[in-house]
Amino acid sequence: MTMLAATTVAIGALATSAQAQQRRTPTRAAAKAQPRPNVLLIMVDDLKPTLRSFGDATAISPNIDRLAARGARFQQAYANQAVCAPSRINLMTSRRSTSSGIYDFGMDLRRYIPNAVTLPQLFKNAGYSTESIGKVYHVGHGSNDDPASWSRPPVHDHVVEYVAPENANGPPTREEALFNEVPVKGNVWRYAATLAKGMAWESPDVPDDAYADGRTARRAGQRLRELKTAASPFFLAVGFARPHLPFSVPKRYWDMYDPAKLPMPEFEQLPAGAPAFAGKVGGEIVAYKPIPDGPGADYPQDLKRRLIHGYYAGVSYVDAQIGKVLDALKREGLEKNTIVVLWGDHGWHLGDHGLWTKHTNFEQAVRQPLIFAGPGTKSGTAPRQIAETVDVYPTLAQLAGLTMPAKMQPVDGMDLSGALQDPNRVSRPFAYHAFNRPRRIGQAVRTERYRLVRWTQEATGARAYELYDLQGDPGETRNMADALPGVRGELERYLDAQPKPVTVRLAAERPTRPGL
Numbered sequence: 001m002t003m004l005a006a007t008t009v010a011i012g013a014l015a016t017s018a019q020a021q022q023r024r025t026p027t028r029a030a031a032k033a034q035p036r037p038n039v040l041l042i043m044v045d046d047l048k049p050t051l052r053s054f055g056d057a058t059a060i061s062p063n064i065d066r067l068a069a070r071g072a073r074f075q076q077a078y079a080n081q082a083v084c085a086p087s088r089i090n091l092m093t094s095r096r097s098t099s100s101g102i103y104d105f106g107m108d109l110r111r112y113i114p115n116a117v118t119l120p121q122l123f124k125n126a127g128y129s130t131e132s133i134g135k136v137y138h139v140g141h142g143s144n145d146d147p148a149s150w151s152r153p154p155v156h157d158h159v160v161e162y163v164a165p166e167n168a169n170g171p172p173t174r175e176e177a178l179f180n181e182v183p184v185k186g187n188v189w190r191y192a193a194t195l196a197k198g199m200a201w202e203s204p205d206v207p208d209d210a211y212a213d214g215r216t217a218r219r220a221g222q223r224l225r226e227l228k229t230a231a232s233p234f235f236l237a238v239g240f241a242r243p244h245l246p247f248s249v250p251k252r253y254w255d256m257y258d259p260a261k262l263p264m265p266e267f268e269q270l271p272a273g274a275p276a277f278a279g280k281v282g283g284e285i286v287a288y289k290p291i292p293d294g295p296g297a298d299y300p301q302d303l304k305r306r307l308i309h310g311y312y313a314g315v316s317y318v319d320a321q322i323g324k325v326l327d328a329l330k331r332e333g334l335e336k337n338t339i340v341v342l343w344g345d346h347g348w349h350l351g352d353h354g355l356w357t358k359h360t361n362f363e364q365a366v367r368q369p370l371i372f373a374g375p376g377t378k379s380g381t382a383p384r385q386i387a388e389t390v391d392v393y394p395t396l397a398q399l400a401g402l403t404m405p406a407k408m409q410p411v412d413g414m415d416l417s418g419a420l421q422d423p424n425r426v427s428r429p430f431a432y433h434a435f436n437r438p439r440r441i442g443q444a445v446r447t448e449r450y451r452l453v454r455w456t457q458e459a460t461g462a463r464a465y466e467l468y469d470l471q472g473d474p475g476e477t478r479n480m481a482d483a484l485p486g487v488r489g490e491l492e493r494y495l496d497a498q499p500k501p502v503t504v505r506l507a508a509e510r511p512t513r514p515g516l
Contacts, residue, residue: 071373247310
């Protein structure tokens with residue numbers, strides 16, 4: 001048996017043993033000499049690691065970078081699925097999409113995981129005040145918040161928002177309807193299809209709080225001031241919308257970048273030898289104007305540059321808002337006893353492979369920023385451990401000394417707290433992620449060097465493979481599944497050790513509501 005195969009034998013038991021370990025964690029009574037740590041969970045929509053601290057020389061992100069400098073940044077962290085609503089449920093339940101069957105919008109977690117104890121609910125049950133400001137759960141596209149997670153009603157704000165005179169106060173747009181920004185008539189998808197497209201960007205000279213993220217940062221700062229005198233510790237989730245489309249960002253953040261110096265896509269086609277269904281055409285981005293229908297590689301060069309400019313402007317805008325929250329945490333004297341987690345819900349294609357937005361299994365869609373700072377972490381470290389979104393739940397539980405209840409959903413994640421103390425510690429040599437296509441599930445493992453994707457046709461069991469050597473081919477330009485059968489076989493053992501995926505047709509078989 002090879003070392004890789006031997007490791008595989010142990011991997012299948014990792015989640016179970018991690019959960020059992022946390023059920024043995026001393027209760028807070030046993031550790032009463034130590035004040036219970038607060039938790040500040042910062043969630044950012046569509047943020048890939050376009051950050052200076054993660055190696056992007058173009059990005060201007062001083063506030064997230066200073067958080068990374070006082071904590072641990074996971075250079076290899078991966079979303080379990082590159083789509084907003086399921087990814088957030090992955091985070092909140094520590095269940096992968098292939099375990100829950102929640103692959104899409106409109107699939108409320110309480111229906112599909114009926115015994116769920118969500119991450120904030122775990123803290124709430126332990127006596128924490130759990131609160132949500134901004135975009136935390138995905139609300140829209142038929143998906144809802146989760147009231148059981150919170151001690152007080154969540155505070156929502158816009159995701160799709162326009163303030164420039166030429167864009168504001170017009171008829172409702174498709175994405176505004178899908179995000180519940182305007183009254184919806186009947187089925188949200190059918191109604192949205194009847195509406196006009198909104199602009200993909202705007203850059204008015206307005207203050208930060210003209211948009212939702214500025215207001216979210218202000219509200220979070222105000223709430224931290226109030227929570228510092230509260231009798232109980234807090235779990236505060238703060239969610240930001242940018243750099244999600246539309247790139248509605250104040251002008252000064254656009255002005256930080258010279259469009260001529262922005263990185264442009266170099267490889268604008270699917271990898272050689274990859275199945276066509278590994279990619280996509282259109283999707284989310286064509287809901288905005290002036291984006292044309294058709295392959296992303298065919299967009300005019302000026303349009304590509306404008307979209308990339310808007311994305312980077314969005315990164316710098318949200319970085320500034322996060323900085324305000326971090327400043328408030330320090331100003332209120334809460335920094336030393338607050339675990340801070342920064343998490344991007346998945347990556348984003350910026351024209352690579354001719355693709356835009358997310359919804360694939362490629363590196364640019366699934367790699368995400370993940371930072372832990374505060375109690376239980378070492379400053380300025382970059383753990384070698386490869387992380388998954390589902391790992392955040394058991395890690396925060398361990399850092400806070402909370403005990404998992406006996407009756408709850410199984411967790412798929414692994415406690416990363418050991419890696420926060422010892423950056424060289426590696427307990428699981430891969431991350432697992434997946435994406436679905438009609439009647440197919442694409443399961444994937446990402447190791448330090450390789451990514452294997454196994455596509456299975458549910459009706460027939462027929463399989464297709466993608467294998468990329470990201471050390472020799474970081475842009476994933478060549479599918480090596482046939483050229484490297486030994487590597488493919490070894491990595492496939494990791495996939496074989498995982499539970500069988502729930503059908504991608506679960507929503508059709510158990511619809512959440514008529515008409516969706």
